[in-house]
Amino acid sequence: MKFSESWLRSFVNPALSSAELSHSLTMAGLEVEDMTPVAPAFTSVIVAQVLSVSKHPDADRLNVCQVDIGSGTPQQIVCGAPNVAAGLKVPCALPGAKLPGDFKIKIAKVRGIESSGMLCSAKELGITEEASGLLTLPADAPVGTDIRNYLALDDTIFEIKLTPNRADCLSLQGIAREVGAITGATVSLPAITPVAAQIDEVRALALKAGDACPLYCGRSIKDVNARAATPEWMRRHLERSGLRSISALVDITNYVMLELGQPLHAFDDSKLAGAVQVRMAEEGERLRLLNGQEITLASDMLLIADEQKPLALAGIMGGEESAVTLDTRHLFLESAFFAPSVIAGRARRFGFSSDASHRFERGVDFGITQTAMERATQFILEICGGSAGPVQIAQGTLPARPPVRLRTARAAKVLGLPLDSAKVAGILRGLALEFTQDGETFMVTPPSWRFDMEIEEDLIEEIARLIGYDNIPAVAPQAALQMLPQPEQERPTARIRQFMADRGYQEVINFAFVDTAWEADFAGKTGDNELIRLANPIASQMAVMRSSLFGGLVDNLVTNIKRQQNRVRLFELGRVFARSDDHNQAVAGYSQPWHLAGLAFGQALPETWSSGKRSVDFYDLKGDLEALFPSCSLRFEKASHPALHPGRSAHILFQGNPVGLLGELHPKWVQKYDLPAAPVLFEIDFSVLKAQAVPAFAEFSKFPAVTRDLAVIVDQEVHWQAIIDGLQTTLPRLVTGIHLFDVYTGKGIPENKKSLALRVVMQDTQRTLLDSEVDAALQNIASELENKFAAQLRA
Structure with a gap:
């Protein structure tokens, strides 16, 4: 809402400077977005x-x-x-x-x-x-x-940013009421007296959509001079409010809209046929608007029509065929109240907006519908001449204004301020609100211009606004602090974050609602029974809830590569979402577990003179994951997942259960997202990471360890993890470690076979081992390998 300060001060003139007035409006919830001098300084x-x-x-x-x-x-x-x-x-x-x-x-x-x-x-x-x-x-x-x-150039143009609930301030009259309530200054609104009918001519009204248009006023005005010049003062107010002067008749309706907040429309009376109808459009009807756009109407759109044709899209824009021109001699002037729900969103369907629709869809004061008609008639007769007929009124059921209860004690508690009933009553009177009082309780009847007063909290907000948000003390909340237990078997989240940072990863935080394509690419989810769609997404590319953290990390990587970052390490700790049959969840029917995900791209180590260039690979992230589980043993099994390379990905197993994924990004997504090389990613259930084994004391041996190497030939299909798992339960007590240090295939090894070289470490805490004990232990291991994996000792 734009207006000139001088115009506002003609209604209410508080003893405040322009800057002080701006601050007062802003602190009362009417944010002054801009203050611009009408003209820069000049002299003589x-x-x-x-x-x-x-x-x-x-x-x-x-x-x-x-x-x-x-x-x-x-x-x-x-x-x-x-x-x-x-x-x-x-x-x-x-x-x-x-x-x-x-x-x-x-x-x-x-x-x-x-x-x-x-x-x-x-x-x-x-x-x-x-x-x-x-x-x-x-x-x-x-x-x-x-x-x-x-030219009244020592003036300032105010631009106020209004919230949608304050449609009453889309007029100078509404803003003047606010300034009067805020400052206590006297408000002098223009005197508007009804114009006596000078002719008997009327045009019949047919209100066929009473719910959509509860009040419609019309008046015929004959023999006007449409070529009359708009007065300079009116032209000036319009231009400083962001509207250009068009013609006297149009300027008058715009001026009254800015002054009172009531949009008006003037039809060329000679172009109308029969009664003026207010009705819903018929599906497929067509109308050419004043902006030259020809539209096809839907059945949920409200029309102003005569007995032959549509005249205007009600509350939005008039039609070109019935518009006034400089040759117009006879007018039909319209002033109406249209239900906001019938106007809201209709203009946007056709890709435009109008000053009228902006007001009607938020709610126009239905108490001034006829008053605005009289105000416009005054100006038309004074500027353009002519003779006015009587005002015709068609009325349905206007919106009810039920009283709202306001308790002084409740307002004081919510605001944290000392309040008494006298102060509350003074604030209500300043806002021109009618009320009855019973002790500390008020029954407040919202006026016709306030559509935002429905519950007690709305009235408490008004009290806060009028007191001034900057006058409400900022009191820090007080509460008793209690140290929460931290179980020894539960790892703190901060420690895991710190671990990831220590490994060279940087934390990112992404939106939980993502692009539908990400769910298809990185989670393989496409159908409505798999996707969790948002009812009202903030953007088309944020339409579903994520079931994986991979999409956000890949998007972060793309952004970093565009900014010439060639070595990237990222991690995210966040929720993912999935449908669930467990109705004991926090949100019935949905699970929301926390996951930890990481991504590595580029060189494994920063480039230095002492280290060669090597790209990060599967085993780098595998090492990071194993370091995350220092006292627990992870298992990795070959996996197939839509996000990952089919030959370079694995399930992460913990205590035999799959808890996550690890692998390179699939080549087709590398190509789709225009990546120079494949990053390596992992994602794991965070609840598994939170659990940790309680430390247990193990005696440190003072006696030397014995190391022996053992080479065996096994089938190519035999995995090292299977061998370790198979030996785990049968290893002799004195064996403290067994490690794979070489894998060989080729000359001297049969086809479809491989040679595995094992290093066995043996130690006792009480004595030095004998050679016979060592040899027996090695023989035991060799026998287990032969029995379980058909392994042969390599000569």
């Missing part, structure tokens, strides 16, 4: 009249003008404006004047002709950005008057 510019114009003897595009500046002696001024002419009244900058841009006016010779000043355009005065010639002033402008005073 007056109203002048051009007496005569003659061609410059040495310049085709210059004229020599004799100008009356009100001093009694005409001044000679050279001017190059194309519209300069004798008799015009224009702004004149006198010698010594300072114009915007620090431009100083001096007596000078222009092509040999002396010039004592400069005739100005609106652009040169900083009033507009573009100008095609001199700023022409009305014929009655008094010569010699300071142009700043004459």
